Amino acid sequence: MTFFNYVQQLYSLDTLDTRLTASAKTLPPASKRYQLDDAQSLQSTETYKTANGKEAHAEKRLGEPSPSRWGSFEFGFYYLVFLLAVPLMFKSVYDVSIPSHPEYHKYEPLLSPGWIPGRKVDNSDAQYKGFRDNVPYMFIILALHPTIRRIYDKAFPLSTSSGSPSNRGYSSSRDNVADARLNRRIQFDVCFAIIYLTALHGFSAIKVWVILCINYGLAKFLDRRYVPLATWTFNIGILFANEVCHGYPYVQIADFILPGSALAQSNLQKSSTGNWGSFLDAYGGLIPRWEILFNITVLRLISFNFDYYWSLGRTVGSPVEVCVPSPRHNHPKLQESDTLKKKQLDYSNLSERDRIDNPAKIDDFSFRNYLAYILYSPLYLTGPILTFNDYISQCRYTPRSISTRRTVLYGIRLFIALLTMEFMLHFLYAVAISKAQPTWEAYTPFQLSMLGYFNLHVIWLKLLLPWRFFRLWALFDNIDPPENMLRCMSDNYSALAFWRGWHRSFNRWIVRYIYIPLGGSGGPATHGTWGKTRAVINMLAVFTFVALWHDIQLKLLIWGWLITLFVLPEVLAGYLFPKRNWQNHKDAYRVICGVGAIGNILMMMAANLVGFAVGLDGLKGLVHGLIGSYSGLLFLVAACGALFVGAQVMFELREHELRHGIKLKC
Numbered sequence: 001m002t003f004f005n006y007v008q009q010l011y012s013l014d015t016l017d018t019r020l021t022a023s024a025k026t027l028p029p030a031s032k033r034y035q036l037d038d039a040q041s042l043q044s045t046e047t048y049k050t051a052n053g054k055e056a057h058a059e060k061r062l063g064e065p066s067p068s069r070w071g072s073f074e075f076g077f078y079y080l081v082f083l084l085a086v087p088l089m090f091k092s093v094y095d096v097s098i099p100s101h102p103e104y105h106k107y108e109p110l111l112s113p114g115w116i117p118g119r120k121v122d123n124s125d126a127q128y129k130g131f132r133d134n135v136p137y138m139f140i141i142l143a144l145h146p147t148i149r150r151i152y153d154k155a156f157p158l159s160t161s162s163g164s165p166s167n168r169g170y171s172s173s174r175d176n177v178a179d180a181r182l183n184r185r186i187q188f189d190v191c192f193a194i195i196y197l198t199a200l201h202g203f204s205a206i207k208v209w210v211i212l213c214i215n216y217g218l219a220k221f222l223d224r225r226y227v228p229l230a231t232w233t234f235n236i237g238i239l240f241a242n243e244v245c246h247g248y249p250y251v252q253i254a255d256f257i258l259p260g261s262a263l264a265q266s267n268l269q270k271s272s273t274g275n276w277g278s279f280l281d282a283y284g285g286l287i288p289r290w291e292i293l294f295n296i297t298v299l300r301l302i303s304f305n306f307d308y309y310w311s312l313g314r315t316v317g318s319p320v321e322v323c324v325p326s327p328r329h330n331h332p333k334l335q336e337s338d339t340l341k342k343k344q345l346d347y348s349n350l351s352e353r354d355r356i357d358n359p360a361k362i363d364d365f366s367f368r369n370y371l372a373y374i375l376y377s378p379l380y381l382t383g384p385i386l387t388f389n390d391y392i393s394q395c396r397y398t399p400r401s402i403s404t405r406r407t408v409l410y411g412i413r414l415f416i417a418l419l420t421m422e423f424m425l426h427f428l429y430a431v432a433i434s435k436a437q438p439t440w441e442a443y444t445p446f447q448l449s450m451l452g453y454f455n456l457h458v459i460w461l462k463l464l465l466p467w468r469f470f471r472l473w474a475l476f477d478n479i480d481p482p483e484n485m486l487r488c489m490s491d492n493y494s495a496l497a498f499w500r501g502w503h504r505s506f507n508r509w510i511v512r513y514i515y516i517p518l519g520g521s522g523g524p525a526t527h528g529t530w531g532k533t534r535a536v537i538n539m540l541a542v543f544t545f546v547a548l549w550h551d552i553q554l555k556l557l558i559w560g561w562l563i564t565l566f567v568l569p570e571v572l573a574g575y576l577f578p579k580r581n582w583q584n585h586k587d588a589y590r591v592i593c594g595v596g597a598i599g600n601i602l603m604m605m606a607a608n609l610v611g612f613a614v615g616l617d618g619l620k621g622l623v624h625g626l627i628g629s630y631s632g633l634l635f636l637v638a639a640c641g642a643l644f645v646g647a648q649v650m651f652e653l654r655e656h657e658l659r660h661g662i663k664l665k666c
Helices: 003-010 039-051 053-063 073-095 104-110 126-132 135-155 173-221 224-244 250-257 259-269 276-281 295-311 352-357 367-374 388-396 404-427 430-435 445-476 495-501 504-518 529-550 554-576 586-612 615-627 630-659
Strands: 320-324 339-343
Touching (some): 073 630, 104 430, 126 135, 126 445, 135 173, 173 388, 250 276, 295 504, 352 388, 445 586, 495 504, 495 554, 615 630
Antiparallel strands (some): 320 339
16 A cells, blocks of 8 residues: 555545445445335335436436546646645744744743743643643543453453343344343443542532432433423523532532531631531542533433433334335325335444434333443543434444544544644644734734634644544444544535534534424425524524533623524525526536635634634724734735635535545535
């Protein structure tokens, strides 16, 4: 294998996540998706396809990729722009990150000693600092956890003698082994989780246990009709309570339970130790502020409750009914009298969609399995997010997407991303500059725009690295969660598509548990204006939840509303300029989309700078520096031209993926 082929494989979508190169609904070729009961059903299906041949042909034409433009004269010009612009972008921020710059003294206190000779490191982002400072210890845990599991597995080989699988709908010896594997994995996960949680949070782990027990009780002991409302009320209430009560310090709990005793003890001792609550608070583990990262756990709490709630209305462990369309109807979703046919699922080789949609057996919704899922160590702190159904399925059968070679390549990509972040923090001090309340007038418009741009890149990398690290840990443990970051931050031109690829597992969670239950875009009966309006209203509700879920701060609430507001022009443009009307003018349509992409990119950058970087006041300073002078306006025009070039390259990248049968929708 040549070096080029190795790099190509290293950065292939298949290495990143096999879900990206195969439909979530499609099984590997070696497995049959389903089997129809008789030839008549097949004939009906073929008749349906023939009757709708014209629509299918039109849809196929609409989705056909265009001929490659990589070798065209147009793209030759774009390559020249890239060769000139990209080095200048880095140089502009490097020039303001050297000691000789007049503003250097303002942000120098925020810099720390670095490991690259002659350079300090910008470790001023508190969120990433916690990850960066603990990277060596986390890699030790990554090696230890799977090793201990393998030792445990050898010490306790699989046994299929216990239990009665036939009573639960499974009869084959292979499924007996799968049940035994599930039991062994769950036992290990629960034991390790108890140790892991105690090490992370110390005595505060008790608070986590209490929340988990209450949530489990809501799902299992309430009347089924009240489970959804109770689940949402409790978990959103927990988000607010954790923030308002600052994680419920034991010293405040002690004052609340025994106020007189606590006051007397405090007066007698007159020491910093205070009451018994102070003693417990002193042993808060590696992460005393447990409530900061508990938001991700809330998503799993909701997932378990709703997966259990939905499972109560389904027949578990039996063939799933599939709708076979009748030839006398135009759309299978609109038929009420379609014949229901059975499909036999191979539970050892389910597609991701089947793992998520097929409910676990009722016996699987036990308290022990609940704890193992909620506290699964590799994904406990940051995710990615797995649904309960998916977790149980993967515990039974190791996903065929996991291979040693692919996992090693994924680890190499993580290491390269970590080095990239290190070089950025050592040579580009964009974060420290923005935190030091700089005099924006001291920077040129080009430098101001690049400070904002690289701030966003640091945000992207500081989220990508923990997500990929913990996903790598899960892959070594034979669990395959979805990849959270599909594209580089700079490879996005659509606000709608951006959120499908940014924190992807969270986006999929939102769709499953919020957007679809709210009605999504309104369904087939409400296409058109009302469907678009309903989609926007539901999107506003979704991003309000997302903002509050991230943190209960005004700037994040503004960020959520800005995202919804900035999506509106894209939705409106898609309504006014549908792609199907431009099939004979594809180049003109590409230019129109490029112009729209410029506005999208600028608005996305503004919204994310407000929410996660400089805030609203900082954005005002940046904008004033950009448009407050003629030179700034001239630069803005040039920047829009560069963004247009970038958008055209992004379009062609997606066309290149389509030519290889890949459509990521982001």
